[in-house]
Amino acid sequence: MRVFVLGSAAGGGVPQWNCACPVCALAWSGDARVARRTQSSLAVTLDGESFALVNASPDLRQQIVATPALHPHGLRHNPIKHVIVTNADVDHIAGLLTLRERQAFTLHATAGTLEMLRANAIFNVMAADCVERKAVALDMPFAPLDGLEVAAFPLPGKVALWLEGDHVEIGGESETTVGLEFRADGKRIVYAPGCAQVTEALLQRVEGADVLFFDGTTFTDDEMIAHGLSQKTAQRMGHTPMSGPDGALQRFADARVGRKIFIHINNSNPALVAGSPERRLVEDAGWELAFDGMEVAP
Numbered sequence: 399m400r401v402f403v404l405g406s407a408a409g410g411g412v413p414q415w416n417c418a419c420p421v422c423a424l425a426w427s428g429d430a431r432v433a434r435r436t437q438s439s440l441a442v443t444l445d446g447e448s449f450a451l452v453n454a455s456p457d458l459r460q461q462i463v464a465t466p467a468l469h470p471h472g473l474r475h476n477p478i479k480h481v482i483v484t485n486a487d488v489d490h491i492a493g494l495l496t497l498r499e500r501q502a503f504t505l506h507a508t509a510g511t512l513e514m515l516r517a518n519a520i521f522n523v524m525a526a527d528c529v530e531r532k533a534v535a536l537d538m539p540f541a542p543l544d545g546l547e548v549a550a551f552p553l554p555g556k557v558a559l560w561l562e563g564d565h566v567e568i569g570g571e572s573e574t575t576v577g578l579e580f581r582a583d584g585k586r587i588v589y590a591p592g593c594a595q596v597t598e599a600l601l602q603r604v605e606g607a608d609v610l611f612f613d614g615t616t617f618t619d620d621e622m623i624a625h626g627l628s629q630k631t632a633q634r635m636g637h638t639p640m641s642g643p644d645g646a647l648q649r650f651a652d653a654r655v656g657r658k659i660f661i662h663i664n665n666s667n668p669a670l671v672a673g674s675p676e677r678r679l680v681e682d683a684g685w686e687l688a689f690d691g692m693e694v695a696p
């Protein structure tokens with residue numbers, strides 16, 4: 399099983415088009431300590447020929463161009479045969495609009511997420527006679543590629559920002575926000591790019607996994623507020639910070655996992671700066687930071 403990290407950043411990317419926070423400022427200036435990052439997406443393959451795309455980011459076209467394994471070979475061809483979407487966040491669905499031009503693939507998402515897409519007619523650019531939409535049931539494994547088993551499981555989360563009403567429930571576990579478990583060749587990878595809380599159930603699930611890709615949105619819960627970027631904590635955005643008593647570093651400290659990799663990293667996160675005290679804490683705790691172009695093959 400090979401996983402290509404197409405995009406390692408959270409919504410907005412690094413740098414974000416309208417941001418000059420300390421990390422973005424370094425990225426804009428080309429400082430070598432901060433790698434530029436596109437938005438949240440993976441591609442999974444067993445044979446290098448057929449791929450399952452996991453989340454379709456607004457940067458998808460650029461990500462495909464940057465990844466030779468995803469180039470077409472043949473007139474009107476692309477190795478992406480399946481697309482799996484974990485929630486309806488803009489950074490996970492906007493790239494579906496890139497997958498137009500009458501290319502056949504199968505789109506997998508929970509019934510709730512498929513309903514969001516159905517309710518937005520612009521997604522009809524994925525022509526119904528080309529793109530099959532399949533509802534994914536929680537904890538019911540399916541096999542998009544021969545030999546690759548995928549299971550979706552509920553994560554504490556919330557509705558997508560663009561669907562928020564006056565009252566927003568945070569941390570509910572439903573099919574609104576799911577994680578994915580990939581199994582092939584006796585290996586197991588857990589992917590949870592958006593998760594409001596590290597529950598006991600999640601700890602049990604990741605135990606013994608070869609790789610964990612986990613929500614690395616912020617370093618501290620209040621960093622968006624502290625930088626004057628937003629009024630929201632990580633928790634309010636449906637994310638677990640890296641640090642703090644309920645943070646990922648602490649909660650996964652004793653987890654028996656082959657590799658722990660932060661992904662969906664927001665541009666406000668000081669751990670993005672190589673050599674920063676925050677980066678050192680992350681690395682000393684045995685975590686890696688995903689980067690665009692990273693390949694993981696347990």
Ligand code: MLT
Pocket residue numbers: 408409487488489558559560592635636
């Ligand atoms: C998130 O991960 O919190 C969302 O992508 C935020 C957004 O939609 O901008």
Ligand code: MN
Pocket residue numbers: 408409438487489592662
């Ligand atoms: Mn996001």
Ligand code: ZN
Pocket residue numbers: 414417418419420421422423665666
């Ligand atoms: Zn920024």
